[in-house]
Amino acid sequence: MAHHSLIKPRFGAQSRALVADSYQTARSVLAAQLRALGVDHVTQCGRAGEVRQHMAARSYDVLVCEHSLSDGTQGQDLIDELRRSGHLGLGTVVLMLSSLASYQVVAQVAESALDGFVIKPYAVGDLEDRVLRAFARKESLKDILQALDEQRYGDSLALCEQRFRARGPHWTSAARLGAELAIRQGQMALASAMFEAVIADNAVPWAKLGIARVLEAGDRKAEALSTVEGLLASEPSYADAYDVMGRIHAEQGQFGAAIHAYRQAVKITPHSVARAQKFGILCHYAGEADEATAALEHAIAVGSASPHFDHQTLLLLSVCRYRSSDLDGLQACRAHLDTALDNPAIDGLRRERLQRMQALAVGFERLLGGDTPGASASAADVARALMAPPFDAEAATNLLALVSAAAAAGGALPQAAGWVREAGLRFCVSKHATELLVRACDGMPAFADLLRTAHAEISEATRQALSEGLAGRHRQAAETLVGWAERTLNTKLLEVAEATLTRYQGRIAGAEELQARCVALAERNGRALRQRLLAEAGGETPPGGVWLP
Template sequence: MRLPEDLSRHTALVVEYNPTTRSILCGQLRELGYGQVLQSGRASEARKTLEYRQVDLVLCEMDFPGETRGGQHLLDELRREQLLPWSTVFIMVTGERRYHQVAEAAEAALDSYLIKPFTAQALADRITQARRRKVELKEIFTAMEAGDYETAARHCLERFLERRRYWLYAARLGAELFLRIGQLDKARLMFDAVVATQALPWARLGIARVQLEQQQTAAAMGTLESLVSDDPGYADAYDVLGRAQLSLGQLEEALATWQRAVSLTPGAVRRQQTLGMLALALGQTEVAGKALERAVILGHGSKLFDPQTLVSLALLRTRERDSKAVNRCASDLQRLRERDPDDLRLRRMAQVVQALELMLARQPAKLVEVLRHLAAEILRPDFDVEIAWNLTSLLALLVSAEVQLPAADEWVLQVGLRYCGNRAVTELLAQAAAQHPRHAEVLRHCHSQVVAAAEKAMGLSVRGRKPQALQALLRQGSGTLNAKFSDAAAGLLTAYGQNMPEAPALQAELDALLARMGRRSQSLPEFGQQGGTGGGLRLRTAGG
């Protein structure tokens, strides 16, 4: 029996732990006409296959005995991390006792499901039905593949409003598209309507994400806390909740949130990385060590692996004077650098770990030289909070070990004046310096100093001297590159610039300052979530 359409150029992947069942399924797919059928006996292997191979069909078992991840976790991670095009058909295979879980998942990201035992005809019917849906939504996928997200979102909205076939599927796609292009009101409209109809967890999470984008942090926290209370097993909600807590400077709460997420999905690389890095930042070394080591194992050869994991692990093992472990981290980083020798982020990470190696090898002259190269870049536009955190951690570790670094206080002061205008960032950096309390004190003092200077400048605005307020903010910003001053200046120009003759010149000065600061230099570190969408679905297409 063959399907009516030509599938000779199509590739299928069977993910099934039982070798006999796997062989039967592969044979059935070949009989249906698939030109190439790949197979995997483990969900973790399947994820790595799908990182590097594009397939047209995935046929996946729900349960994998002895594995920390099952079929549903695999699907969630693939969709979230942009490893599976929406044009790929994903069919879950399960026993009748798990039917309710699969049926619920089918409302969101799953294309179809099969309940064991099933016949070859049932498999053919499911594939045909799923492919029919892909065909009916072709205009959406075609627009996405062309990068025309506005058109794709409009098609989704039309199908959603008219309640045409697959409207719920289109609603999720459309809401993600509207979030991507910044049309938050339309994204909220679609999420709200889905919640009113079925109160699906992904739609409630979408509402929280929109609220966060609109700077409605308190409302978002309420939405998220309600969601995890009602559905404590919904791991994606913890990603968004954790990021919200970080933005508020609630570091301990964020750590607890990611511990919960990892307990639900111990095979998720990104969550293990985040937990390990944040635990290290808060001085919880036992938690950090377990999570970071696990992330290195899970992330081996994976696109999801963040090399910052190696830096964090090297910092931790240096505290324990484990030179062999630090050398392994250095070797792993060097291999990554060989693949991309021009990557600035990797180069700086390698310098941090090199400094740790030199400290353990008792080579102070070479160590100081590496540190000088790093510190010379503190005011560069591309020197972001992540590398500032690494440098601050490194300096505190070295000084606490009685390494003589006369310039260390000056470097920490530069970091503090540049980054300590935001309480969340200040606390992260102060925690990084915890091994040398004087450095932590300097960083917190910088925060107070920056806030006081910004308030003094804004006081001029309150007294009606807005041009002078702007000049003061820009002067302070130019001297420190702290976003506290540029943000305040931008706000004043937006609110009052149209009535200010000096506005064009001041705007030009602000633009020059922003160029010196860098677009992302003041953002919170990603903590192993690079490229993640915080509970959303990344919109990869068949073209990648």
């Protein structure tokens, strides 16, 4: 009764809960239990589509979701989607139910930072206890969560730090949120202090991984890897730690080590769509053909119906099918892309990206069917947009794969060398990026040479401009960088130009004009567009972290 008296005032007369469970009986029992705890209105549904409709129509105090719904939707995927769409705020209590208590299920839920996880069958007291604790924490962090929902990130971080310094109620939860905000705002010392304090209070894995992420963000990769390795020695099944390890290895070009890390993460959480896709894509670019095919097939099997499914998975599997001369498999991939394009919800730049992938898949299909001129025409259609803002490194890699395959098959592509050079000058921003483009040119060493030459030209232009700056000719250095960036649309050159203008602004005559050219260039090369798309994506959940809008 004491518990009820605490819960009922929090719910109030207009309180609402949404129950998503595949079984009618289970839904009814759960709804009755929530009403007994003081919830005024309880809505029941059994499919992901119904959940989306209800959450889009109104807000709820509580969402209780089954781990795996009967329509194949994973509860965690659905929750992530609702958060990104803005239909599930941080103030809503989110509980997950499961009849499975396997480590894989528990690990996936634990790293998702939900408000509670209940194993079926459960006692009423267990449910009440989870709800009570969740509401107590939400109420305690109400000002912080409200600031986050309103995207007042500075205010939210200040409130988190205040709670953390005072060791106030639920300060570890405030520190977890605050550390994520601090990382995003570049306040690494504060993030590290918060993580270290949580470790000292209670050595939870996410705090140890947070330290590794701070080190990684500070470009202290070796220390970050050492920290992750130490964490995995005591927590060998912590999938998020393998994510960070794999990312660091991949960024350093250590593909074998990266593949091993992601392979472990997929084994621990085989239903994670994002991990399955990362693993398959990495195997593909690392040249591990058999493992790439199997991994990409797995990603499609577990994730093709998920809103988080990335259709790049289908295109890369198309490349694998082409290289193994599997025409039926290639046609199946293209059919998947055709079906995706029939979805009216995919519009704008997403549709343009998907159409580009479909055109390339058709090109591989034509090539394998002996229609080399048709494949060359498909490549030419995509290459027309090579210097357009939405065209990115992913698109360039995909295009180079088809161009190289067509050229190796004897296709008449007189413009191929020009396309490769344009792609290299635009997207060879680092040695690592260059080698990824090179790997797409399988069987065409001449194209690989063109890409490496383009990277050398970009590096030399950067070196010369920096030398001008060191010699005190700052205006000339900035003009050189901006001019090269305008000709190539290379993001590295743009960023070095911006850094030069920022550092020597007071010594550069007409710096405002050069800065205006940089702003215009950010639109032309697609950087501003990518930033807007990321902002519209609705937030992210970093490894070991929590979702932030």
